[in-house]
Amino acid sequence: MSLNQKDLDLDSDENLILLYKKGDREIFKELIDRYSQPLFNFVAHLVGKENASDILQEVFIKVWKNIRKFDEKKSSFKTWIFTIAKNTSFDFLRKKKIISFSDLETKEGFEDFSETVKDENLLPDKLLEKIQDAEYLNELLEKLPAHYKTVLIFHYQEEMTFDEISKILDKPLNTVKSYHRRAILELRKMIV
Amino acid sequence: MENELAKIMKKAGYQAEPNLSEDIWRSIVLRQKKAAKIKLTLFSITSFVAFVGAFPIFKNLATQFAQSGFYEYLSLAFSNVSGLAGFWKELVYSIAETLPVSNILLSCAVVFIFFLSARYALKQVIRNQELAFN
Numbered sequence: 001m002s003l004n005q006k007d008l009d010l011d012s013d014e015n016l017i018l019l020y021k022k023g024d025r026e027i028f029k030e031l032i033d034r035y036s037q038p039l040f041n042f043v044a045h046l047v048g049k050e051n052a053s054d055i056l057q058e059v060f061i062k063v064w065k066n067i068r069k070f071d072e073k074k075s076s077f078k079t080w081i082f083t084i085a086k087n088t089s090f091d092f093l094r095k096k097k098i099i100s101f102s103d104l105e106t107k108e109g110f111e112d113f114s115e116t117v118k119d120e121n122l123l124p125d126k127l128l129e130k131i132q133d134a135e136y137l138n139e140l141l142e143k144l145p146a147h148y149k150t151v152l153i154f155h156y157q158e159e160m161t162f163d164e165i166s167k168i169l170d171k172p173l174n175t176v177k178s179y180h181r182r183a184i185l186e187l188r189k190m191i192v
Numbered sequence: 193m194e195n196e197l198a199k200i201m202k203k204a205g206y207q208a209e210p211n212l213s214e215d216i217w218r219s220i221v222l223r224q225k226k227a228a229k230i231k232l233t234l235f236s237i238t239s240f241v242a243f244v245g246a247f248p249i250f251k252n253l254a255t256q257f258a259q260s261g262f263y264e265y266l267s268l269a270f271s272n273v274s275g276l277a278g279f280w281k282e283l284v285y286s287i288a289e290t291l292p293v294s295n296i297l298l299s300c301a302v303v304f305i306f307f308l309s310a311r312y313a314l315k316q317v318i319r320n321q322e323l324a325f326n
Contacts, residue, residue, distance in 0.1 A: 025224075025322070028217075032216050032217050032220075033213045036213040036216060037208050040206060040207075040208035040212060041205040041206045041207075041208075044206035045206065052206070053208075053209065053215075056208075056212070056216065057215070057216050057219055060220065061219070061220060061223065064220050064223075128197065128200065131200055134203045134204040137200060137201070137204040141204065152201065153201075156197055156202070157198075157205055159198075184197075
């Protein structure tokens with residue numbers, strides 16, 4: 001059975017990959033166009049804006065080399081590509097010794113007032129007003145540990161669910177929720 | 193809090209250079225071209241070696257056929273067709289025994305390698321042509 005672009009809904013990443021696997025090589029450019037901006041934003045927050053373009057290029061080359069191994073039954077393409085971006089960025093940070101492996105495993109036993117504050121009160125409006133400036137917020141985000149930052153970017157900028165984030169980080173759902181809570185609390189601490 | 197934070201976070205996103213996608217695509221095309229060229233070279237060399245190697249192998253095969261008595265048995269089969277009915281089984285066995293099996297297998301392998309590598313080399317030529325338009 002032959003497939004062509006008219007037969008498929010091209011909004012779906014999985015259909016684009018199907019066409020690519022059937023020999024339409026040009027369709028890979030569409031995937032690059034679709035994901036370069038969100039991936040750049042994510043990677044830039046992790047490795048810095050100056051290194052982001054190189055890392056992103058590496059990410060897309062890995063995607064291009066492994067796209068035939070992508071299995072849509074296991075995960076969505078978005079989850080898969082962000083996992084590759086996360087791993088590539090963390091590898092870069094490790095190589096540059098900006099963070100050690102243990103730094104990626106955030107400290108457990110963060111048992112201060114975090115567990116007693118209700119979620120909706122973590123960042124009250126008064127504090128939110130203080131981070132309206134994008135540059136200031138970026139500065140604060142840069143100071144956060146890699147996993148906390150990742151959870152915030154995925155959840156608020158990429159609109160991913162905690163379940164999707166847990167798949168990308170390969171962590172249990174509760175751990176991701178805990179990262180989210182702690183990330184907000186870290187932000188709160190820095191703002192105050 | 194969630195909605196408000198989402199709004200603020202979205203404003204804080206880093207913007208990529210406008211030509212970033214194009215640059216990434218170009219670097220991938222370059223890699224594809226490079227990979228296609230390497231494959232073309234390797235497959236061309238393999239098919240050339242198989243082609244050149246086929247001459248002594250076929251020559252050896254012909255010698256083996258001549259020395260094994262295969263042609264004699266075969267001519268016997270055609271020279272005495274009427275009397276063949278009585279000993280056709282023995283004749284078939286004898287013909288089969290005289291076949292230079294290892295040489296035949298080697299020749300088949302060379303032909304197979306030649307056609308396969310030539311096919312892949314041709315594929316890479318087509319691939320290079322496609323990429324040249326990008």
